[in-house]
Amino acid sequence: MRYVWATKNEGMAVVELRTMSIPDAVYEAVRERIVVGEFGPGTALTESSVAGTFNVARPTAKAAIERLVADGLLRREMHRVARVPELNRSDIEDLYATRALIESAAVSNLAQSGTVPAESLAAHRLVLARTSEGETSFPQLDMQFHRSLVVAQRSSRLTRMHSMIMSEVEMCIGQAQAQKLMPTSEIVEQHQQIIDAVAAGDPVIAEHVTRKHIEKSRDYILAGYDGRQSANSSSSTGR
Missing domain, CATH: 1.20.120.530 (GntR ligand-binding domain-like)
Incomplete structure (x- = not known):
């Protein structure tokens, strides 16, 4: 199954559609919430919370979290939950x-x-x-x-x-x-x-x-x- 990720340029009636895999769609959705501040500094993101929010399997949620950690949008210390960092x-x-x-x-x-x-x-x-x-x-x-x-x-x-x-x-x-x-x-x-x-x-x-x-x-x-x-x-x- 593949999801469609849509972004809209408001005021110009332009909608961009991109077909992507479910893991990519989850990654993009969580990433978007982080960069716009919906998931603010200190917000914890666990496999279970991401899986529950987007109704996906835990391995899919884990893959998204790992990518976000690699991107620097989440930080995780050893044996700790991944959190949105607060940049100093x-x-x-x-x-x-x-x-x-x-x-x-x-x-x-x-x-x-x-x-x-x-x-x-x-x-x-x-x-x-x-x-x-x-x-x-x-x-x-x-x-x-x-x-x-x-x-x-x-x-x-x-x-x-x-x-x-x-x-x-x-x-x-x-x-x-x-x-x-x-x-x-x-x-x-x-x-x-x-x-x-x-x-x-x-x-x-x-x-x-x-x-x-x-x-x-x-x-x-x-x-x-x-x-x-x-x-x-x-x-x-x-x-």
Whole structure:
């Protein structure tokens, strides 16, 4: 049996359907709930709970959990239940530093030929459409733009490495609710700078604007993290 996983671009009446196996469908469903924050930090996911939620066999649930642990979206210590991790300041800084290394190198390489991937342009147009409609939550489209820059390198190993990092980035955004912190107009402007630098065939500028864009995203997320920590501290003190 195979399931159909559907994603809808609201406001554009576009529905994407992908046929996948039951284990893949369970993995995608749990992953989605983690990255959007429905399964928040500290949430325990057991084989029995996942199996019960999605009405699947425990081995299927176990396979999904193991994949999510490998992706960094769940953490499990020896003989412990897998839990959604809460990323701290050090985690966020390390995650974005690693992301900057990969993506800045990728766009620098693209700029050497002056080729902007068609997938990147398509993702950018979707982001522009969301902005014109006043859409405030489009982290998936933002991620799509960045993923396309790396996928264009035609390296399966680099793509796998970047995909793992971006899974954690999506979770980070969900936990920080960063889409409410970073102005959409700023995201669009910085994406355009990356596209322009690549199209102009300037590897140095392309690498620079990409790194700056990622660092700016990091700073917004860290500001949100620090604000929550401060609020939690004040709440604890006032009790």
